[in-house]
Amino acid sequence: MTSSIATLVAAVEPQAAAAPAEGIVSLAWLLVAVPLVSAAVLLLAGRGSDRWGHWLGVLASAASFVLGLVLLISVLGRDAGERVLDLRLFTWLPAEALNVDAGLRVDPLSLTFVMLVTFVGTLIHVYSVAYMEHDTDRRRFFAYLNLFVAAMLLLVLADSFLLLFVGWEGVGLASYLLIGFWNHNTPYAVAAKKAFVANRVGDLGLLIAMMLMFAAFGAVDFETVFAAVPGASEGVLTVIGLMLLLAACGKSAQFPLQSWLGDAMAGPTPVSALIHAATMVTAGVYLIVRSAPVFDGAPTAQLVVVVVGAFTLLLGAIIGSAKDDIKKALAASTMSQIGYMILAAGLGPVGYAFAIFHLVTHGFFKAGLFLGAGSVMHGMGDQVDMRRFGGLGRYMKTTYVTFGLGYLAIIGVPPFSGFWSKDKIIEAAFVGEGWRPWVFGSAALLGAGITAFYMSRLFFMTFLGSKRWNDGHSASPDAAIANAPVQHPHEAPRLMTVPMIVLAVGSAALGGLLSIGGVFTSWLEPVTGRAEPHAPVMPIWVITTLTLLLVLVGLALAWRQYGAAPVPVVAPAGSALSRAARKDMYQDDVNDALLVEPGQYLTRSLVYSDRQVVDGAVSGLAHVMVRIGDRMRRLQTGYVRSYAASMTVGLVVLVVAVLATRI
Amino acid sequence: MNLTNYLVLATILFSIGATTVLLRRNAIIAFMGVELMLNATNLVLVTYARMHGDLSGQVMAFFVMVVAAAEVVVGLAIIVQIFRTRRSASVDDINLLKS
Numbered sequence: 001m002t003s004s005i006a007t008l009v010a011a012v013e014p015q016a017a018a019a020p021a022e023g024i025v026s027l028a029w030l031l032v033a034v035p036l037v038s039a040a041v042l043l044l045a046g047r048g049s050d051r052w053g054h055w056l057g058v059l060a061s062a063a064s065f066v067l068g069l070v071l072l073i074s075v076l077g078r079d080a081g082e083r084v085l086d087l088r089l090f091t092w093l094p095a096e097a098l099n100v101d102a103g104l105r106v107d108p109l110s111l112t113f114v115m116l117v118t119f120v121g122t123l124i125h126v127y128s129v130a131y132m133e134h135d136t137d138r139r140r141f142f143a144y145l146n147l148f149v150a151a152m153l154l155l156v157l158a159d160s161f162l163l164l165f166v167g168w169e170g171v172g173l174a175s176y177l178l179i180g181f182w183n184h185n186t187p188y189a190v191a192a193k194k195a196f197v198a199n200r201v202g203d204l205g206l207l208i209a210m211m212l213m214f215a216a217f218g219a220v221d222f223e224t225v226f227a228a229v230p231g232a233s234e235g236v237l238t239v240i241g242l243m244l245l246l247a248a249c250g251k252s253a254q255f256p257l258q259s260w261l262g263d264a265m266a267g268p269t270p271v272s273a274l275i276h277a278a279t280m281v282t283a284g285v286y287l288i289v290r291s292a293p294v295f296d297g298a299p300t301a302q303l304v305v306v307v308v309g310a311f312t313l314l315l316g317a318i319i320g321s322a323k324d325d326i327k328k329a330l331a332a333s334t335m336s337q338i339g340y341m342i343l344a345a346g347l348g349p350v351g352y353a354f355a356i357f358h359l360v361t362h363g364f365f366k367a368g369l370f371l372g373a374g375s376v377m378h379g380m381g382d383q384v385d386m387r388r389f390g391g392l393g394r395y396m397k398t399t400y401v402t403f404g405l406g407y408l409a410i411i412g413v414p415p416f417s418g419f420w421s422k423d424k425i426i427e428a429a430f431v432g433e434g435w436r437p438w439v440f441g442s443a444a445l446l447g448a449g450i451t452a453f454y455m456s457r458l459f460f461m462t463f464l465g466s467k468r469w470n471d472g473h474s475a476s477p478d479a480a481i482a483n484a485p486v487q488h489p490h491e492a493p494r495l496m497t498v499p500m501i502v503l504a505v506g507s508a509a510l511g512g513l514l515s516i517g518g519v520f521t522s523w524l525e526p527v528t529g530r531a532e533p534h535a536p537v538m539p540i541w542v543i544t545t546l547t548l549l550l551v552l553v554g555l556a557l558a559w560r561q562y563g564a565a566p567v568p569v570v571a572p573a574g575s576a577l578s579r580a581a582r583k584d585m586y587q588d589d590v591n592d593a594l595l596v597e598p599g600q601y602l603t604r605s606l607v608y609s610d611r612q613v614v615d616g617a618v619s620g621l622a623h624v625m626v627r628i629g630d631r632m633r634r635l636q637t638g639y640v641r642s643y644a645a646s647m648t649v650g651l652v653v654l655v656v657a658v659l660a661t662r663i
Numbered sequence: 664m665n666l667t668n669y670l671v672l673a674t675i676l677f678s679i680g681a682t683t684v685l686l687r688r689n690a691i692i693a694f695m696g697v698e699l700m701l702n703a704t705n706l707v708l709v710t711y712a713r714m715h716g717d718l719s720g721q722v723m724a725f726f727v728m729v730v731a732a733a734e735v736v737v738g739l740a741i742i743v744q745i746f747r748t749r750r751s752a753s754v755d756d757i758n759l760l761k762s
Contacts, residue, residue, distance in 0.1 A: 638758030641693075645685050 018223060021087035021106060024074045028087050028104045028157060031067055031114060035060045036150035042143035050139050054132075057142030058125040061149055065118035072111050083108055083526045086159055086223070093162075098214060105159035105222065109527040112356060113156035113279075113286060116363045120278045121149050123499035127371055128270040130495035131378065141181060141268070148174035152279055156286060160221035161210050164287075168206060168251070171280045172199045178275060179267040191263035198260040202250015206287075209243035212236065226293040237294055241301025244291050245308065248284030252338045255312045259587040261335055262319075265327040269374030272327055277334045277370050278363035285338065285359055288345040289352045292528060296348060305346030306436075310429075310443040313339025315585060317450035321457065322581035324571055325384045326373045329458050330366070332584075333410070336447060337362050343444060344425040349531035351428045353521040356528075358421035360520075361511045365409040365417055368503030372403035375492040375500065376462060380469065381485065386461040387569050388484065393463035395489040398497045400463050402504035407459045409507035411452040411551055417511030422448060427543055430536035437537045448547050452554030460563040468569050480569045669710040677703035690742045690752045694735075701731045 021028065038060030042053050049056070075083050084107040092102040104110075125145060132138045151170025158164035176199075180192030210220050216236050217228040229237065248254065253261035264276050275281070288295060288305060295302050316336030323329040341359050344351035377384060379396055393400040409416040412423060426448065430441035468478075472486040491497065514520035536543060573579070580586060635646075676699055683696030705724040712720025746752050 638760065640754045640757065641685055641688075648681060648685065 018084045018086040018105065019082055021085040024070060025085050025106050026087055028071060028106050029089060031064050031157065032150050032154045034063045035146040039143045039146035039150060042139055042146065053139035054129050054142045057146050058122065058129065060146050061118060061122040061125045064149060064153065065122050068114040068118045071106060072115060075106065075111060080526060100160055100162050100220060102163055103159040104157040107527050108523050109289065109356065110156045112360060114153060116360055117149060117152050117279050120363055120367050121274055123502055124270045124274040124367065127496050127499040130493045131270055131374055132268065144174055144177045148275060155283055161213065162220045165206055168283065169203065171283065172196065175275050175280055178271040179264045181267055188266040191266040195260040195264045198257050199250045202247045202257055205243040205246025209240050209247065212240050212243065229293045229297050234298060237298035238301045241295050241298040242304060244287055245301065245305050248287050249308065252281050252284030252342065253335050254284065254308050254339065254342055255315060258312060258335055259584065259591055262328050262331050262584055265331050269370060269377060273367045273370030276331065277366040281334060281338055282341065282359045285341040285345055285355055289355055289528065292352055302346050302348060306343050306440055309339045309343030309346055310440050313343060313447040314443055317447050317454060319581045319584055320454040321450060322578045324386050326386050326458065326462065327384055329454065330369055330373060333454065334366055336451065337366065340422060340425050340444065343440065344428055347428050349529050350431050350534055352528035353524045354421065354424040354428055356524060357514065357520050358425055361417035361421040364503055364510055365406040365507035368402060368406040368500060368507050371500045371503065372399050372406065375399040375496055378492050379489040380487050386458060387567060387571060388469050389462045390465045390468040390567065392489055396491045398491055399500065402500040405504040406507045407455055411455050412448055412547065415512050417507050420511035420515040423544060423547060426547055427536050427540055430538055430543055431534040445546060445550060449550030449554040452551040453558045456555045456558030457562045460558060461567055464563055465567060468567065478569060666710055666714050669706060673703045673706040688753045688755050690754050693754055694738055698731065701727055
């Protein structure tokens with residue numbers, strides 16, 4: 001054991017140099033342009049495009065996917081060392097000191113994201129055609145979805161932090177528009193605003209990071225910045241890293257900016273699946289992995305990243321264990337899973353590839369789970385309270401099976417996807433020296449157990465057990481059930497089930513396929529660098545056994561409480577922990593107490609002082625003038641003779657004064 | 664004759680004129696007071712011209728007479744107009760500009 005620790009020296013090969021793009025790769029800009037044009041058409045064409053607008057949206061997303069696939073094949077045809085391609089588009093900001101070119105970087109990392117975003121995105125577009133069928137604004141919905149796809153692709157393809165920021169803001173805007181899609185409902189509009197504000201805090205981090213890069217390196221494009229990193233001081237890199245982490249926390253709902261994600265579930269379910277599970281929220285992980293050279297040079301920032309990831313993964317898992325709203329439970333789970341990715345990304349070269357690997361598999365199974373949840377809501381009249389579900393497996397077989405596959409994938413049962421990716425992260429968390437591997441490894445391990453608990457709870461409460469809804473004919477002894485509206489659960493239409501089936505197949509098989517011979521990690525090597533294999537502080541078989549054991553324990557606990565025993569329709573009071581978790585660990589109260597209320601107090605006192613001091617001085621002066629004028633007016637009697645008298649008196653005074661000064 | 668007596672006379676005339684303007688309500692009378700004051704001033708100017716042997720005082724007196732003649736024309740026209748419309752020549756009634 002000690003000898004393996006002694007050999008733990010991170011030996012990372014330098015990143016592959018970028019080559020100019022040619023041939024088919026020079027069409028990469030179409031990836032962004034096609035959905036963007038489609039979004040513009042849908043938004044500008046108005047009601048006229050209501051009949052065919054959604055198919056145009058699907059088509060635009062599918063076109064991006066096909067183009068991405070062609071790019072992927074063409075890049076795969078190159079040698080590993082030549083897979084980083086730069087496509088310079090045009091000179092964007094020709095300012096004297098700050099000269100930014102708009103360009104795209106096509107490399108394994110961005111292509112991985114392109115494939116994930118366009119593939120899952122297209123499936124969700126198809127799903128939404130049926131899911132949003134009865135919504136009068138379906139065309140607008142597809143316009144926003146296309147806008148999102150375009151912005152997300154720009155984010156991952158950008159070759160500079162500034163262009164990345166454009167995409168970063170674009171996905172934030174699309175997220176805002178889609179969370180508040182039903183904005184006639186005030187809480188939904190508030191949720192959208194909350195997400196936007198929390199994201200703005202993170203955006204500030206990215207802005208500051210860019211300013212620091214410009215100050216330190218004189219550029220904001222990846223090539224120059226990363227080339228200049230080895231010569232920079234650790235302090236600068238640490239601050240840049242922490243600011244990038246702040247940005248990642250905002251976008252990826254990590255502690256302390258995590259509070260918006262749960263409320264973001266106000267958006268339509270396909271949005272939750274695409275934006276708030278599979279793609280946008282993972283942009284923070286992308287940012288950290290993309291900025292790998294910065295973090296490699298700033299161990300302190302890396303440590304903070306790992307701490308944030310480990311903390312959030314446990315926080316999300318605990319919150320997920322108490323939520324009764326199926327979408328909010330899945331949102332908490334997303335937060336927790338992204339915590340895993342952030343943790344892996346903070347581990348450095350050992351973890352980058354696994355972070356992205358887990359991101360991809362998570363994109364599949366979590367999107368599948370959300371679509372399954374959407375299907376359940378579709379069949380149950382938009383009910384989201386899991387305590388009002390139960391026994392639905394008999395009524396929606398396809399949803400049951402596809403959701404089940406996603407469920408097995410997320411809790412990490414071999415041989416499903418989650419096992420391959422999450423297990424790798426747990427192993428990587430156990431690599432290192434001193435106290436760190438023990439603390440972070442244990443957190444990751446514990447998180448796996450809690451994940452198994454809350455996902456089993458969700459699955460059992462929804463699909464197994466007895467009916468806790470009113471089916472209309474069998475009288476229920478429980479008044480709360482008997483008085484509820486009658487439900488007729490039914491399977492969703494084909495347009496919804498097919499994407500679910502495809503995602504379920506992906507959830508089941510993708511992790512294993514991409515793990516064969518480490519094909520995915522070696523694919524990413526041109527970007528993440530090659531990490532020497534490290535031995536964890538415990539033998540790998542011990543870690544795997546422990547993980548599976550904890551998963552089993554979590555599953556068994558969930559079965560005992562929610563599978564074998566009847567689930568009460570009204571949530572019991574529960575322990576202090578579950579009460580706190582139900583309220584998201586009081587995150588909103590903490591934010592309110594620490595930020596919102598002092599902020600409101602500050603604005604109120606500023607308004608007060610503006611009214612009293614600034615306005616007071618101005619209107620006070622005017623008031624004094626009015627009073628003086630009032631007094632002076634009395635001199636104007638209107639009698640000519642009194643004016644003459646005052647003139648005479650004035651003259652006499654003047655003469656006397658002149659004479660007096662003479663003498 | 665002592666030239667100072669002219670100045671004393673002028674002072675007395677001026678004071679009578681000023682008092683008339685300040686105390687009398689009738690516009691015509693007040694106007695006469697103004698004329699008296701102007702002529703008292705003319706007397707002073709002429710007296711000083713004589714005293715200093717300098718003609719510019721007398722020239723100034725001519726100017727005052729010309730201006731006074733013009734002023735009488737305009738002033739009397741205004742008074743007549745006011746009397747026609749308001750049936751009164753009292754200066755105390757003419758206070759329309761005071762709100």
